[in-house]
Amino acid sequence: EIVMTQSPATLSVSPGERATLSCRASQSISNTLAWYQQKPGQAPRLLIYGASTRATGIPARFSGSGSGTEFTLTISSLQSEDFAVYYCQQYKNWPPYTFGQGTKLEIK
């Protein structure tokens, strides 16, 4: 089973600033990585797939990068609606599909 590790657990950033979230895989997964955003009381929403492709309707301030074992989600200029929990998920080797434990992005 591939283990996904996200860091940091909590990230405090001011609105308008850049946020950088990290995700590491326990073995190489090429670019088979997705990022999801989840707000309190809501279902997750797909942001990025294929490590760097934005899903339909996702603003350009969200970008993904990386391959192999190291991945990054960057939000270039934080808006109030971006404060949420973010999860990465690998889909290289399954079952099982595995998620990271999440990074909570909070307002500084």
Add this chain to the structure above:
Amino acid sequence: EVQLVESGGGVVQPGGSLRLSCAASGFIFDDYGIHWVRQAPGKGLEWVSLISASGESTYYVDSVKGRFTITRDNSKNSLHLQMNRLRAEDTAIYYCARRPPYGDYVDYWGQGTLVTVSS
């Protein structure tokens, strides 16, 4: 508009059974595989099961193998998860979630249904 609507959650005693359903609309249902993903209270996401578009192939996380069964009825655009021998650690919100034909991630999620296993 793609919609996935779960139902069937509730409170059940340990060892009991529950059947979750997911009603799909807004897309050609039998073109897509469907996942179940769960989230324990205050915790992260855990993949539970996947059924292929045709229903011929099914997959499970080890912790539910032999207890949960995923099925679909493409004539009714519906999906089910039969959960038997439930345990306290199965307590979670259960989401049905669409798998696109060209990738193994989730492109749309339902709003979830809460399952509570407690005596």
